[in-house]
Every structure is written in C-alpha cells, then in structure tokens.
Amino acid sequence: MSTAWTTTKIRATKGREKLACLTAYDFMTARLLDEAGLPLILVGDSLAMTVLGYANTLPVTMEEMLHHTRAVTRAVKQSLVVGDMPFMSYQVSFEQAVANAGRFLKEGGAGAVKIEGGAFRRPLVETLIDNGIPVLGHIGLTPQSVRKTGGYKVEGRTADAAAQLLTDARELEAAGCFALVLECMPSALAAEITQAVKIPTIGIGAGPHCDGQILVCHDILGMFPDFTPKFVRRYAELGRDMIRSFAAYKQDVEGGTFPAPEHEY
Ligand code: KIV
Numbered sequence: 232m233s234t235a236w237t238t239t240k241i242r243a244t245k246g247r248e249k250l251a252c253l254t255a256y257d258f259m260t261a262r263l264l265d266e267a268g269l270p271l272i273l274v275g276d277s278l279a280m281t282v283l284g285y286a287n288t289l290p291v292t293m294e295e296m297l298h299h300t301r302a303v304t305r306a307v308k309q310s311l312v313v314g315d316m317p318f319m320s321y322q323v324s325f326e327q328a329v330a331n332a333g334r335f336l337k338e339g340g341a342g343a344v345k346i347e348g349g350a351f352r353r354p355l356v357e358t359l360i361d362n363g364i365p366v367l368g369h370i371g372l373t374p375q376s377v378r379k380t381g382g383y384k385v386e387g388r389t390a391d392a393a394a395q396l397l398t399d400a401r402e403l404e405a406a407g408c409f410a411l412v413l414e415c416m417p418s419a420l421a422a423e424i425t426q427a428v429k430i431p432t433i434g435i436g437a438g439p440h441c442d443g444q445i446l447v448c449h450d451i452l453g454m455f456p457d458f459t460p461k462f463v464r465r466y467a468e469l470g471r472d473m474i475r476s477f478a479a480y481k482q483d484v485e486g487g488t489f490p491a492p493e494h495e496y
Contacts, residue, residue: 250443
C-alpha cells in the first residue's frame with residue numbers, strides 16, 4: 232500500500248494526529264521536507280516575497296507559481312503538494328479559475344490547490360471539486376486582500392467577524408474542501424472553528440487548538456534575520472549563518488587561503 236499523502240488521508244487525520252505543514256518553493260527544500268516526513272507542502276504565493284523579492288503576494292503570476300511548483304513536485308515522493316492559486320488567477324471567472332487550477336495538477340504535478348476566501352467562494356470551490364480538483368480553503372487573514380483590508384491584522388476579533396469566520400468555515404466544509412487554513416485569528420475562535428468542522432484546520436497564527444500548523448519555511452529557518460512574526464518559532468539561524476559563511480569565503484579567497492592543497496587536482 233502506498234504511504235504517500237493524499238487529500239483523503241489528510242482529511243482522515245482529523246481528531247487523530249496533528250499535521251505539521253510548511254511551505255517550499257524549490258527542489259532541494261522540498262526534498263528535505265519530504266524526507267523529514269511532512270504530510271503537506273504548500274507552494275505558497277508567499278513565494279512572491281521569500282524568493283522573488285516582491286513587497287506582497289499580489290504580483291506573483293501563474294507562470295512563476297507553476298515554475299516553482301514543478302521544482303517542488305520533482306523532489307517529492309510522499310508529501311501532498313498543494314499549489315497556491317495566485318491573485319487574479321481564480322477571481323475573474325469560473326472558467327479561468329478551473330483552467331488555472333487544472334494547470335497546477337496537470338503541469339505542476341500538484342495534488343490540490345489552495346484559494347483564499349470564505350463563504351462567497353463556495354460555488355467556485357464546488358466547481359473546482361466537480362472538475363476533479365481538490366481544494367484547501369484559506370480564511371482569516373487573507374493576504375491577497377491586503378489592498379482592501381489596508382494591512383495585515385488579526386481577523387475575527389469582534390463577535391460579528393468571529394461569527395462570519397465560523398460561517399465561512401462551515402460553508403467551505405460543505406463545499407467539499409479537504410482542509411482549511413486558518414490564518415491570524417484569536418486561538419479561542421480557531422478552537423471553536425476546529426470543533427465545528429469535520430475537516431482538519433491548519434493554523435498559522437491561530438493558536439494551538441487547530442488540527443495542524445503551517446509556517447513559511449524561510450521563517451522557521453531564520454532566513455530573514457531581522458524579522459520574525461509573533462506566531463513563528465525559529466529552529467535555525469540560517470540567515471545569519473549564510474552571511475557569516477559568505478563573509479568567511481570572501482576572506483579566504485581574498486587572503487589566498489582558499490583553495491587549499493586538498494582542493495587541488
Ligand atoms: O503563501 C503562503 O505561504 C500561505 C501560508 C498559509 C503559509 O498561504
């Protein structure tokens with residue numbers, strides 16, 4: 232029997248095991264995450280900032296997302312790879328959304344796609360699933376709406392906003408999402424949503440009661456030495472280590488100590 236992670240298997244973890252998920256955008260990182268046994272790897276549109284240097288997720292294109300999704304799926308043997316649909320790849324029409332989501336599976340080799348938005352996305356989610364494309368929902372802070380919201384902030388703090396997020400979660404579950412990302416909301420609300428739905432919730436800045444957690448790989452590795460969001464735990468200081476390594480290499484080359492005899496042919 233295959234031990235590879237599928238959307239069905241992810242869904243079946245509800246109430247049984249916690250899901251540790253991370254983002255990846257390249258072959259090597261994906262290979263290491265897969266070897267570490269992570270059930271789900273998201274090729275997030277955070278690619279825009281982490282790899283491509285944009286200020287937010289809005290500019291990243293379908294071609295850029297597919298290019299990186301292919302690199303990730305070439306490496307992965309066990310994890311479920313989810314392609315994040317970029318801004319304006321699914322908002323314009325259902326026809327475009329199905330075509331673009333289909334490209335993640337057909338050309339990118341992904342097992343599912345992620346889209347942002349709550350109850351109003353139900354008809355689109357149903358259409359994607361009807362066409363054989365599994366969907367990971369994403370509610371709470373939805374970074375693609377940053378121009379509307381005016382910034383990144385914790386969502387669901389008022390009673391009305393919390394009730395709306397609960398409705399969003401239920402509607403996305405009813406639409407057929409196999410799991411839901413809950414981003415930046417009070418832990419108590421994420422706990423309530425997690426209790427209310429039968430599909431796994433995967434939190435980011437949503438506290439410990441979710442069925443799983445997801446973080447941006449660059450954040451946990453300390454690749455941005457001067458910035459860590461409150462909800463991130465850093466497991467390495469690669470940013471600082473890399474600067475140190477580059478500087479040491481520079482010093483060795485400039486000082487003539489590299490290459491040494493053992494590096495010569
Ligand atoms: O693009 C992204 O990285 C995300 C998060 C949920 C991690 O959407």
